[in-house]
Amino acid sequence: MKEIRITVNGKPYELSVRPWATLLEVIREDLGLTGTKEGCGVGECGACTVIMNGKSVNACLVLAPEADGKEITTIEGLAQGEKLDPIQQAFYEIGGLQCGFCTPGMIMSTKALLAETPEPTDHEIRKGLEGNFCRCTGYTKIFESVREASRKSRR
Amino acid sequence: MDYAVIGTRVPRVDAREKVTGTAKYAADYSLPGMLWCKVLRSPVVHAKILNIDTSKAERLPGVKAVITAKDFGGWTWGFMATTRDEPPLAMGKVRYLHEGIAGVAAIDEEVAEAATELIKVDYEELPGVFDPEEAMKPGAPVIHDYRPNNVSVEYHWNYGDVEKAFAESYIVREDRFSTGRVTKGYLEPPASLAYYDPSGSITVWAAKQSPYFHYRHLAACFRLPLSKVRVVQPYIGGGFGGTKNDSVAGDFCAVMASKKTGKPVKFIYSQEEELMTSKRRHAMITYSKMGATKDGLLTAVQAKVIAEGGGYTAIGPLSMYLAGASIAIPYKLANFKYDGYRVFTNNPVCAAMRGHGITHTRFAHDLQMEMIAEELGIDFMEMRLRNAIDNPKPGTVYRTVNDVTLNTCGMKEALTAIKEDPIWAEREHAPKRVGSTSFGVGISGTAYVGGARQLGHQSCAAVIRLCEDGTANLLTGATDCGQGSDTVLCMIAAEELGMKLDDVVIKRVDTAYTPCDPGSYGSRVTLLAGQATQIAAAEVRKQLAEAAAKTWNAKPEEIQIRNSVVSLKSNPDKSMTLENLAKIASYSGSGAVIMGKGYSSYGLEPLDFKTGAGNGGTSYSFTAQATRLGVDLETGHTTVTDFLLAHDCGRPLNPIGAEGQNEGGAVQGLGQAIYEEFIIDQGHTRNSTFLDYKMPRSTDIPDIRIIDIITDDPNGPYGAKEASEGSHVSAPPSVMSAIHDATGIWFKEQPVTPEKIVKALKEAGKWGK
Missing domain, CATH: 3.30.365.10 (Aldehyde oxidase/xanthine dehydrogenase, molybdopterin binding domain)
Incomplete structure (x- = not known):
């Protein structure tokens, strides 16, 4: 077993993990934060996207020991109590979700995108979400949600 | 048309849970003492199964149960009584690559996986056939004995006089078109948590877009009355037909393993298993x-x-x-x-x-x-x-x-x-x-x-229970697998009841409580569960109108309810909150339970x-x-x-x-x-x-x-x-x-x-x- 220290959604954890465990397994199983989803487990679908030290990553591709000392934000870390993050609020209002399985990853990718590019062009939105599959929405309302989130975040 | 709720742009009723990550899907459920199930899959595409030796797997520490086809006593399932050709696990014969051969339940996923590799299966490989036009030819390898020509379904319809019409046409074209092998492509692979409890009832939290298919399959497979099969529906990560309408090998193995061990058993397919094997x-x-x-x-x-x-x-x-x-x-x-x-x-x-x-x-x-x-x-x-x-x-x-x-x-x-x-x-x-x-x-x-x-059960049903505070619970067996039917059904109930949309609450399907439903396929839920909801709501509204009429010495048809406010049509100043009316209706006399039910009647032509x-x-x-x-x-x-x-x-x-x-x-x-x-x-x-x-x-x-x-x-x-x-x-x-x-x-x-x-x-x- 390997000892790691990680901060998840502002809370520090000291964990003893199997060296081959992924960050996704740690988040979902050890911490019980099941908002982060596993779609493919091999870094192709983006459903497990979380933010690690400011960058969006596929949690299924990060080994838990690699996350040692890092700050992680998951979907559960966005809302302030009852108040949704502007990105969550935009997806909620515009309808940028259907089945919801890709939604946590899609929102975390949007978070990383807007942190770097607060006013993305349509092309930058598409590029920013390239790693996240959605099979339900046809992406159209997701793009609208990102534009609305950008507006809300700048207000 | 002057609707209060219908046609308005409202957020999905499940949007908040989904954007905050609190919506739970099948893979997010667990129970104490739970075992993990893995399916051993065939490495060959067409073969006789001569022998399955599970003894080594059973001896691996941590393994609690090994399931093979013989555990299911020859049970098979299918769409029609004449086409029940599919067993939970391959029975005597393998018909496609990675068909399920055996299931293992163990203390964790890794042990379960390791145990599947210890199962020894002897196959006698058979020639395969992979092109439908080849498979129709005489002499092609036969896949099912009951269909010696490999044709599983055949229709011949003839309307009008095609030959005469072609003869009289100015132009006639003949072309060959084809569509490809495509998949549903949802991101949530099949998963379920199953528990066969000591009272002899099954409860499963399963990723099913049509949970009542699964409910019927489990009752038939385990020879239980339907009243002892409970499918509790988590949120569903997309459906699009096929797999999540039906049951998969993992579903049957998890329930069987739970029956054998007395423990809850969970499985999650990998996306590769989904893409290799699913319908x-x-x-x-x-x-x-x-x-x-x-x-x-x-x-x-x-x-x-x-x-x-x-x-x-x-x-x-x-x-x-x-x-x-x-x-x-x-x-x-x-x-x-x-x-x-x-x-x-x-x-x-x-x-x-x-x-x-x-x-x-x-x-x-x-x-x-x-x-x-x-x-x-x-x-x-x-x-x-x-x-x-x-x-x-x-x-x-x-x-x-x-x-x-x-x-x-x-x-x-x-x-x-x-x-x-x-x-x-x-x-x-x-x-x-x-x-x-x-x-x-x-x-x-x-x-x-x-x-x-389909040819059998067609109607959707809905039940609406009024709460004494003027809000309502909507129960239906129709499933929202992402398409948004929970939202539209709440909108319909709110429209008919004159209630605020937020005051109508719908929960996930639970076959122990919600009315039986055919399933979410063929673009049917808004139409059929929608009609059922309209009828159920009209029944509740009628009871409310009668209570209001009695209170105001008016006729029920004079009562209007809109935006959770009740008033007299002839005198809108005479009004009360729906909450107030709900209390009157629920408490007057010895008290009453205000409920409405309905089922759909559209679509019953020959x-x-x-x-x-x-x-x-x-x-x-x-x-x-x-x-x-x-x-x-x-x-x-x-x-x-x-x-x-x-x-x-x-x-x-x-x-x-x-x-x-x-x-x-x-x-x-x-x-x-x-x-x-x-x-x-x-x-x-x-x-x-x-x-x-x-x-x-x-x-x-x-x-x-x-x-x-x-x-x-x-x-x-x-x-x-x-x-x-x-x-x-x-x-x-x-x-x-x-x-x-x-x-x-x-x-x-x-x-x-x-x-x-x-x-x-x-x-x-x-x-x-």
Whole structure:
């Protein structure tokens, strides 16, 4: 077993993990934060996207020991109590979700995108979400949600 | 129409849970002491199973149960009594690669997986057959003894006089079209947590879009009364037909392992297991002969459709019905002949998927009609307008030659909307060529059935319980697997009850409490569970009106309720809150329980798979679609820039939801048209990952606009018909039409990949020119 220290959604954890465990397994199983989803487990679908030290990553591709000392934000870390993050609020209002399985990853990718590019062009939105599959929405309302989130975040 | 809630833009009722990550899916559930189940899968595609030795696996520390076919006592399942050919685990014979052979339950996933590798199976390999046309030939390897010719479903329908009509036609064309092997592509793989408790009841938290299929399967498989089977429905990560309608090997193994061990048992398939083994759309070959007059009016269609079925029958009888039944819509057609064959192969099993059955033949016939128009020198839009079925006058019905009845048909109106839009009207002014990219605009006009039915149980039901504070619980067995039905059903209840939308609360399906339901397939939930909800709400409203009338010494019909306020129609100043009325109604006398129930009654006209006569649902949606795209004449790469859909869904009840369905359906259709296809070589799927099986990503998406065509169908709540599957069906022919416009080449095989385009351009001497 390997000892790691990680901060998840502002809370520090000291964990003893199997060296081959992924960050996704740690988040979902050890911490019980099941908002982060596993779609493919091999870094192709983006459903497990979380933010690690400011960058969006596929949690299924990060080994838990690699996350040692890092700050992680998951979907559960966005809302302030009852108040949704502007990105969550935009997806909620515009309808940028259907089945919801890709939604946590899609929102975390949007978070990383807007942190770097607060006013993305349509092309930058598409590029920013390239790693996240959605099979339900046809992406159209997701793009609208990102534009609305950008507006809300700048207000 | 003056509606308070219907037609308004409201957030989904489940949106908050989904954007915060608190919505729980099957994989998110666990129970103390839970075991993990893994399925051992066959490494061969077609073989006799001579022996299964599980002794080593059973001895591995941590293994608690090993399941094989013999545990299920020969039980098999299927769509019809005559097609129950599929066992939970391969029984005596393997029919496709990675079919389930055994299940292991162990203390964790790794031990379970390791144990599967210790199971020794002796196979006697058999020659396989992988092409449906080969499988139909005499002497082909036989996959099921009960179908020695490998044909699992066969229909022969004949309407009018096709031969005479062809003889009298000005033009007759014969073409071969084909659709590819595509998958549903949801991100949530099959998963379930199962518990067979000491009282002898089963509870499962399972990812099922049609939980009552699973409920019936488990009761039959475990020989239990239905009252002892409880399917509790988590949120569902997408459905689109096929796998999540049905049960999978893991489902049966998890319940059996729980029965044997007394522990809860969970399984989650890997996405690769899903893509290798789960039920997907049929690939179909359509040999089509079409005739027309000099003016382009269709005279006859003869279609021979051969579908690849894979190893079992599944829902194939319905797939083949749908492929034929749509031939005479949305264009007038007095003569058609349909010969449908669904053929067993040693490939994974094919079943339902969005656009079920209809997408294959509508693709073929919409395109073939354009080919005829081209030969006759008729504009493609004009060709469709000349042939499209007119919208029947209110109170009248259009009846096709095979007794499909249309109460409303927005086909012409939808086509006209596209015709007048700049994307079509000004297409000649748009750039045709930039660098090596040639641009084109194409159209389609298609139909889809909504409120679909199978041959058995059809009605959806709803129960509404009024709470004493003036809010309400809505219970239905209909499932929201992402399409948004929970939201639209709450909107319907709120509309009928005069309640605020937030005051109507719906929970997930739980077969112990919610009324039985056929399932979420065939664009049926809004129509049928919607009607049931309307009826249940009307019953509650009646009881409320009676209580208010009694209080105010008025007549019940004088009471109005709107936005959770109750008033007298004649004197709106006389009012009280709905909360107040709910208390009066619930507490007066010895007290009362205010509940309403309803079940749907639409869609019960005759239906005959054998002859193809009748309606496979309640009503029909119509979609006209324009596509603008560019084809790189050097690389063959297609970039789709614009989709415009004019869609007749009767009336969109939840506009955000209906738009989302159309957008999502059209993009899934785009995937099928130009990107997606399983490459299967001798039964081995070569692209079983999302990286290799190319679904549309954010960078592939056209700008999508939707025009609503309102027709107010009498066979749906508030005039609604279906939305989503129609847009899936309209996309492929529209895309093909646009590729033809860009390249001058007709592509008749889906998907039209860059390789196919380059090859065709080379053959036509147009490559890179």
